[in-house]
Amino acid sequence: MPGQTRALSLASGSAYADDRLDSVAAMADSERVGYLGFDCLAERTLALAQVRRLANATTGQDRRIGALVPLLRGFLASGRKVVGNFGAANPDAARDDFARALKEVGLSGVRIGVIHGDDVRSLVAALDSELPELGTTVGALGDRVVSANAYVGADGIVDCLQQDAQIVLGGRLADPSLFVGPICHELGWELDDWDRLGHATLVGHLLECGVHSTGGNYEDPPYRVVPDPHNLGFPLADVEDGTVTVTKLPGTGGAVDAMTMKTQIYYEIHDPASYLTPDVTADFSGIVIDDLGDNRVRITGAQGRARPETLKVLVGVDQGWKATGEMSYGGPGCVERARRAEEIVRKRLEPYADEIDELRIDLQGVDSLFGDRMPGGYPSEVRLRMAARTSSLEVARTAAHETELLYFGPAGGGGNVTSVVPAIGVTPAYVPRELVPVRTEVSES
Amino acid sequence: MKLREIAASRSGDKGDVSNICVFVYDAVHYPLLVQQLTADRVREHFGDLVEGDVVRYELPLVHGLNFVLDRALGGGVSMTLRADPHGKSFQSLVLDIDLVSEQAPA
Numbered sequence: 135m136p137g138q139t140r141a142l143s144l145a146s147g148s149a150y151a152d153d154r155l156d157s158v159a160a161m162a163d164s165e166r167v168g169y170l171g172f173d174c175l176a177e178r179t180l181a182l183a184q185v186r187r188l189a190n191a192t193t194g195q196d197r198r199i200g201a202l203v204p205l206l207r208g209f210l211a212s213g214r215k216v217v218g219n220f221g222a223a224n225p226d227a228a229r230d231d232f233a234r235a236l237k238e239v240g241l242s243g244v245r246i247g248v249i250h251g252d253d254v255r256s257l258v259a260a261l262d263s264e265l266p267e268l269g270t271t272v273g274a275l276g277d278r279v280v281s282a283n284a285y286v287g288a289d290g291i292v293d294c295l296q297q298d299a300q301i302v303l304g305g306r307l308a309d310p311s312l313f314v315g316p317i318c319h320e321l322g323w324e325l326d327d328w329d330r331l332g333h334a335t336l337v338g339h340l341l342e343c344g345v346h347s348t349g350g351n352y353e354d355p356p357y358r359v360v361p362d363p364h365n366l367g368f369p370l371a372d373v374e375d376g377t378v379t380v381t382k383l384p385g386t387g388g389a390v391d392a393m394t395m396k397t398q399i400y401y402e403i404h405d406p407a408s409y410l411t412p413d414v415t416a417d418f419s420g421i422v423i424d425d426l427g428d429n430r431v432r433i434t435g436a437q438g439r440a441r442p443e444t445l446k447v448l449v450g451v452d453q454g455w456k457a458t459g460e461m462s463y464g465g466p467g468c469v470e471r472a473r474r475a476e477e478i479v480r481k482r483l484e485p486y487a488d489e490i491d492e493l494r495i496d497l498q499g500v501d502s503l504f505g506d507r508m509p510g511g512y513p514s515e516v517r518l519r520m521a522a523r524t525s526s527l528e529v530a531r532t533a534a535h536e537t538e539l540l541y542f543g544p545a546g547g548g549g550n551v552t553s554v555v556p557a558i559g560v561t562p563a564y565v566p567r568e569l570v571p572v573r574t575e576v577s578e579s
Numbered sequence: 580m581k582l583r584e585i586a587a588s589r590s591g592d593k594g595d596v597s598n599i600c601v602f603v604y605d606a607v608h609y610p611l612l613v614q615q616l617t618a619d620r621v622r623e624h625f626g627d628l629v630e631g632d633v634v635r636y637e638l639p640l641v642h643g644l645n646f647v648l649d650r651a652l653g654g655g656v657s658m659t660l661r662a663d664p665h666g667k668s669f670q671s672l673v674l675d676i677d678l679v680s681e682q683a684p685a
Contacts, residue, residue: 177592177657267654267655351589354583354587354674357587358587396643397600399641400600400638400645401589401591402593403591403645404598404647406636406645419636419638422640423641435640502661502663503663504672505626505627507626507672508672519662522660558657559658561655561658
């Protein structure tokens with residue numbers, strides 16, 4: 135019977151658009167897993183990709199595909215499968231990149247599934263969707279809205295896998311869905327079997343962030359240390375009905391233990407009983423963790439309820455330009471000199487006050503992370519950090535340049551760096567899911 | 580005693596909302612955590628870094644607490660000019676909270 139005794143092994147290949155690929159080859163060649171899932175998107179990645187696509191219609195997809203495919207040659211040749219949101223703002227271009235790279239490594243006839251439908255710019259414009267975090271609507275922002283992508287779930291992935299796709303890619307495929315799709319397809323779970331969807335979503339949540347499960351963003355010596363943090367192993371999961379065992383490849387660094395699992399399971403979760411995804415309302419409140427030792431942890435107890443009737447959309451908003459500039463001061467009086475420098479920069483930027491939407495100046499080493507919430511002793515060095523947001527590129531450049539001119543400010547300022555980059559913000563909206571039809575297209579490379 | 584001596588933490592972001600989960604290393608410390616690491620305590624410790632409410636969820640099966648801090652990221656990861664837009668460092672600020680150990684004299 136499907137879903138009763140079968141097991142499936144999957145691993146994470148990437149946690150974001152610029153994640154390292156050097157461990158993918160080892161995982162792919164280990165013959166340990168049947169699927170590799172690649173999360174390529176953080177909240178802002180897709181909006182930035184959309185800006186790239188607007189400048190050049192052949193871009194906007196993940197930029198690592200050409201480098202990735204050679205690492206996956208044996209993996210794909212053995213019939214194993216890859217799922218990822220490589221498409222970002224341009225799934226067709228991602229498909230073309232895969233086809234080209236597959237040809238270059240001598241693989242032909244690989245079936246590639248492409249999922250369309252997450253780009254909902256015209257829909258949110260037609261609905262004049264509310265943007266609750268900004269207190270406005272899509273219509274009111276006009277052409278400042280550069281992108282709108284709905285988080286779509288596992289259904290399109292399952293559809294592609296049922297059409298024998300070996301590579302499945304899309305745009306804003308929700309992070310856990312990259313794994314929920316393969317699990318449901320392989321184990322024969324229905325997409326309205328909510329407890330199983332909750333369990334599959336737990337697996338996805340544990341894998342989607344890559345080494346965040348195995349010792350990344352984790353060490354706090356002397357209380358928390360892991361072996362070989364320069365070589366963290368990506369997590370892999372052996373999934374069965376109601377149970378998942380997480381581990382990593384032998385010989386890799388990091389740790390899979392009860393604490394690395396806990397810190398990841400509840401990462402970016404609000405109400406643990408109601409983790410909303412496009413697939414399910416997952417309930418992680420009853421999870422039980424069993425540390426088996428030797429970098430193996432068994433987890434049970436995830437449940438689920440019906441999926442939300444709305445889909446979350448991230449709307450990308452053109453915020454103009456962000457300028458930053460930094461300068462270091464050291465030795466006796468460094469804080470006072472940096473404060474003096476702050477006064478100079480603020481005074482110099484006064485004429486542009488109408489064009490600067492936000493300006494902040496912090497002293498790294500003193501108050502840049504926590505304000506006055508954690509006072510320490512007098513530092514041996516501080517680094518002034520100016521950040522400004524403005525709709526004027528010229529003003530942004532002026533603001534950044536003013537920190538460089540601090541070489542003629544208080545004594546001993548050194549090591550200036552500046553940057554001026556487009557400021558793209560993303561903000562959530564919600565749309566009825568029935569208005570976001572997902573379309574799949576499977577073809578051979 | 581600093582919270583850091585008995586617990587691990589991790590902070591994450593969604594828009595302008597930060598969540599910080601905290602787990603004691605030794606289950607024996609869980610009652611102390613529940614009793615002393617209240618939402619009000621975290622709210623007070625973070626001061627004006629957080630503009631909205633702080634809500635606490637208890638996770639007794641894994642000996643942890645999850646705090647959800649609304650309007651805590653200066654307008655959101657992609658909007659804020661803060662040096663740490665994601666609030667990744669918040670996990671370290673929470674561990675600076677002082678707890679009274681049960682063995683300490685009254």
